[in-house]
Amino acid sequence: MSAFHERRYYQTLTLFFIYLQAEPELVCCDLYNWDDDTEACVPDCEHGCIHGTCVAPNHCVCAPPMILHNSTTPNTCLQPVCDQPCINGNCTANNQCTCNIGFKPIDLYTCVPHCTNCTNGDCVSPNVCNCHKGYTKKNGKCTPQCKSDCRNGYCSEPDKCTCNDGYELKGDKCEPICETSCQNGDCIAPNTCECKLGYEPKNGRKEICIPKCSSDCNNGYCSEPDKCTCNDGYELRGNKCQPVCKKTCQNGDCIAPNKCECKEGFESKNGHKEICVPKCGSGCSNGYCSEPGKCTCDDGYELRDSKCQPVCKTPCQNGDCIEPNKCKCKEGYEPKNGHKEICIAKCSSDCKHGYCSEPGKCTCNDGYELRGNKCQPVCKKPCQNGICTAPNICECKKGYVPKNGHKEICIPKCSNNCSHGYCSEPGKCTCNDGYKLNNNKCEPVCTEPCKNGNCVAPDTCKCFNGFEKAGDTCSPKCDLCTNGVCKAPNMCECNKGYDRTDKGCVPICEKICVNGFCSAPNECTCNTGFTQDTLDPSICYENCGPDMDLINGTCVVSLPPNPEMSSGTTTGLASMQMTWIVGGAVLLLLIVLVLVVISRLYARKSPQKTPEDGPYGSVAYTVPNTLFRKDDLIEEEETNDTLLDRGTSAV
Template identity: 75%
Template sequence: MYSRIFWILVFVLCTDALEIDGDGVCVNPGTRPGDEDHLMCCPQYIWDDEADVCVPDCEHGCVNGICIKPNQCVCAPPMILHNSSTPNTCKLPVCDQSCTNGNCTADNQCTCYKGHKPIDLHTCVPHCTNCSNGDCVSPNVCKCHKGYTKIDGQCKPQCKSDCRNGYCSEPDKCTCYHGYEPKGDKCEPVCEKSCQNGECIAPNTCECKLGYEPNNGHKEICIPKCSSGCSNGYCLEPEKCACNHGYELKDNVCQPVCKKSCQNGNCIAPNKCECKEGFEPKNGHNEICIPKCNSGCSNGYCTEPNKCTCKEGYEPKNGNTETCIPKCSSDCKHGYCSEPGKCSCNDGYALKDGNCQPVCKKPCKNGFCVGPNTCECNKGYEPKNGHKETCIPKCSNDCTNGYCSEPNKCTCKEGYKLNGNKCEPVCKEPCHNGNCVAPNTCKCLKGFEKSKEICLPKCDLCNNGVCIAPNECECSKGYTHTDKGCVPICEKSCVNGYCSGPNECSCNSGFTQDALDSFVCNNNCGPDMDLINGTCVSSLPSSPEMSSRNTTTTGIASIQLGWMVGGAVLLLLVVLVLVVISRLYARKSPQKTPDDGTTQSHLGPYGSVAYTVPNTLFRKDIVEEEEETNETLLEGTSAV
């Protein structure tokens, strides 16, 4: 029932406050005082019965098109506007000649299809990017001429032969490259100089026959080749040498001849000896060669090339027979044997008990000297800050909040105590709902917060209650817990007010508490006044001379009522009574009867407005409206 009453009320109020304002709609004011204003279509606009709106008017019509503005016609493609013989007429464009490979898009104007280009006003032909030696038969499709074939997208001439050393310049015609000449159906290389003992294989390039080679890089002259090279002679014919004077042929090699034999040497030239490797001439005489030692064979004698025989008290160095060093009974570790049977120590070492011992300038604390100024820590110790001369005890744990006093033994700082292998903080007072994180310092657990050094549970919403555990609130007496915290409880509902405390009501704005019932709030308006949206409004009908001002007030109240309609059913019922009384009052006044079926006058409680609208807007007759109004009045009265 409330829904039906609501929509009746909205229709009545909105009808009284209607103001039509849009494209093509104009207001026609009355010419004499008291005449009604009419809404009608503006000049150059006409009424569209199907759409129920004012639409623009084109004076000469808009055949096959759409009138979008007064006297402005737009055609749908491909049609174009013709204004010559028949104004505002959309027709297809006309071309005197048909468009080849194109469309007629304007009078005597052709537009080519995609992939075509125009050659005159009415003819379009296919377009190809590259089609030399061929015909373009469709967009980017080239058909080669006879004797040509497509290679890499281009039409190139075709020859029956492979045109070696040339290229196919025309169908079945080869053109030789530079340096070649045609012989029959082939291109042969040309050598300006004849190839002696060879064959022309490329322009001015000879290839020697087997057993011959170019003479000093000159490829046109080929000479016999001997694989041995014919040193000290010349190649007479392939693989056959002839020797120079003072040489003789042995195993097809020209070797020098020495009249005297070369002891420990070789004859390298006629009557000239050269000592073998590891030997040298004795006293400048090349005929006699003696062994040579590169090291000079100190402390020994050179008996073979780079091999010394050491003197007594000396021995080869590291098995090297070229060097003899003094020999000592001990190995002289960290030193060297300076004389037979005598050791000398290296720098940083000193001779002690017949051995070279390392020397450390600073004593090794908790360690021992293993090299010059290099300490090695005892077991359970490690270098301090990388300085090896000082070793400190080492603990497997990091001794946080303490220090390593002995190997694997931690000593805690003040305020900490050793628990197993860790130094843990000590708190004099126990940490309830928290952990001891530093000496005499507690950190609350999750869900607790510190208050005067005590960890108490924390709740997001616990007003009017006590937080007994994290996010667990116990409300005070007379309150109950909701998602907004602890709210008060009232045994009865607060009329025109809200529950502000246990069994305690507070009135809404514009209301005061009843003297006899604290759960009831009455409005502050006097008699013949109603409280609407916090404002006192007279419930009596307005006078005719105040109709204009009351109409404005009613419009404002209607807007405010629209904002509050969802939550104020009681307020709607009060306003409904006022509207129904106003309707009954209005019907006692004379009404104008429409004379053309297009205009209806409606006299509201605060004045009258005439609307020029289609006669299809109002479908109910006056009798039905009166019966429905009386029925609504009875229902509203019973509801109140």
């Protein structure tokens, strides 16, 4: 126990004994004084408590907003002083404001309303948020507001939807994206097709939907939902493709086009297989007995379940055939446009751009989808620069026209056709690669100039008349310019050693080619059956092979001996052949001598020309394709004399 408390303990004990021994008298404890007004002991503050309350010994408390000051006058309560007024708060200390409940400070003297979450809005009072334009309060937050529900996406900004992955924005809706177009189906989810009513996937490929028929379309194909189209020679009867016979099969079955087969118990009548004669002992209602125990129904009826039932040529769709070619619609169906054989479902509302698929159920036509109880047009491809006004039909905006008949794509319109380019925006042409704009026209550009031609396409030249393509250039064209150079259209310059004739450039031989022809400049080629002389290549000698005879300068096959001739005449024949050979040789020598004499006479009569007369001044034609000069006449004469000597020796 501390000294203070021990002292107080003994004081209290003394007072208690005094109280027991004397009259009762109230005495306040230390640091407390008696207050007559309240008749109680109150705490004592040594320096007083000006404008405040002494709540404990030497402990003064000020009433708000006053604060305790001990600097100048101890235990004095004074009002706090702030240099500026406190907005939405109280001055609780010198130059210090305390915000009211629900407010927060933004500087020393200003308090603004406080809201827990007020993004995209303004906090106008404590926890009271006014959303900005285009935002609405949702779960205590200001969220963007869109006119549509942003299905398959979210409203990211006022009236702006952001689609989820696999979806794209079409108009104001997020539509799923299918990379492969859904044929006869709808894209219901990313890369997920759902076939339309009456269609089914083709071979498991959901992106291709084909019509579905409830019955098997044998001898035909399902062309539309629940509609079979029969092959040639077949027709639809009772939802089946039946063969057609031009002549009715009486008491028989048409098993193939124009082919009848009699039923069991029937036979052909007089070889006519389409007429089968039956036998029967009982009558048949709505028909006649075609064979024992079997009925053949009248026209308009067919045998079903041993009874003649009415037949409707056109199947009763959603109805029952009650009489021949007379249908009665089922409940919930009505005749279509007065055609009682076709019953369509009845709907209370008008299914414009659609049809009533079931009683009370509207299904939109292809190219439309149900939106707001109405069938609206659908454009599979977005209308670029246009508006979807009908299924896959876009109406182009001003300044745009459909592209190549594709109405879903609208391209800019230009006054000219922008040939070799494209209209990049209304009234503006942009040229393709390889073309440049000149006077509002796209002209081709050739890297290299077109010599002797025109640039008709990028880096493509078209030659002028008289020129032809030779590699990358246009060269002049000449007829019959072999062994020469075409300098200009039909202007041929022959090579050295060749001469220009109406047959082209022909070679020149200075010496005449005897028994041959000039095949190249100063080169002779022997005729068939002749051999070139090793010393003088311009001379060719006869060279007939075995079993060949030279007759009139030409090698011919020797005549075979006549087998019918007797051996006795063989010697005479051999003698006769030898005589022919000798005579032919003599005749050949005579012909050579005559030619030599004629050539000498011709040479003497012909006037002599100087070299200035030209390269052909002293040339004479003797044999086709063979030339010789007069300067060589002497050499020719010597050659002829040599030939004559050889011929004489041969004889």
